[in-house]
Amino acid sequence: MGMCFPCPGESAPPSPNLEEKRAKLAEAAERRQKEAASRGILDVQSVEGKRKKKEKLERQMAASGPPSEGGLRWTVS
Template identity: 80%
Template sequence: MVGGACRGGEGCGGPGLRGAWSPVPMGLCFPCPAESAPPSPSPEEKRAKLAGAAERRQREAASRGILDIQSVEAKRKKKEQMEQQMATSGPPPTGGLRWTVS
C-alpha cells in the first residue's frame, strides 16, 4: 500500500481486507497493482524547497522569544542609522571637552 490509496481489492495486502485471507505475507508492504510511484521532483525544485524551508527556520529562530518583532526591528534600524551617522561624521573636533585622570 503506497500513499494510503489502496481500497483492499484482490491481491492487495492492505488494511482494506478486514480479516480476509491476504496473499501477501503480513508485514510486507507492496504497492497495489493499480498504483504507480509518485513522480519525484526535479533537483532544482527540491533545492528551492529546501532553501525556502531553511529561510523559514532562520526567521522563526530569530524571532523566538520576542513578543513584538516590529519594535525590535525599528530599534535595530535606528541603531544602524546612528552608527552610520557616526561613521560619516568623521572624528570628533579637537576643541571638544577634555578630561583628565589624576
Template identity: 50%
Template sequence: MGMCLPCLGGAVDDAVDTPDQETRRRQLAEAAEKRQKETANRGVKNPEAVERKRKKQEEIQKQTMSTSVSGGGLRWQVG
C-alpha cells in the same frame, strides 16, 4: 484478502511522485529561510519593533561615524 503490493494489482494511487530536483531545491531553500526567521524571532514579542530599533541604531552609528570623519562635532575654544 487485500493486496498490499502495487505490482500485484493493489493500490497504484498510493505511490508518491517525487518532485524534480529544481522544485525540491526551491522547497528546501524556502524551508531553511522559514527556520532562520523563526529562530531569529524566538522569544521576541514584536519583531517589527526590534527591526526598527536595530535600523535606528545603525543610522545613529552611521551619523556618528560621518560626523567624526568630516571634522564636525565639538571644538575646543581657548578664551
C-alpha cells in the same frame, strides 16, 4: 507479504524536480531562520525598528569622522 520492494509491474513514484526541491529547501531554511530570530520576542517589528535606528545612528557617526579636538569636557567645582 513482508517485502520491502514494489512489485515488478508497479512503477516507482515520480521524484520531484531538482529545482523544485531546492526551492522548497530554501524556503524552509528562510522560515527556520525567521522563527529562530524572533524566538522569545513578543514585538518583532519594534525590535527591527530599534535595530535600524541604531544602524542609522552608527552610519551617521562614522560619516561625521573623528570628534573635534578635546573630546569631552568636565569641570571641578
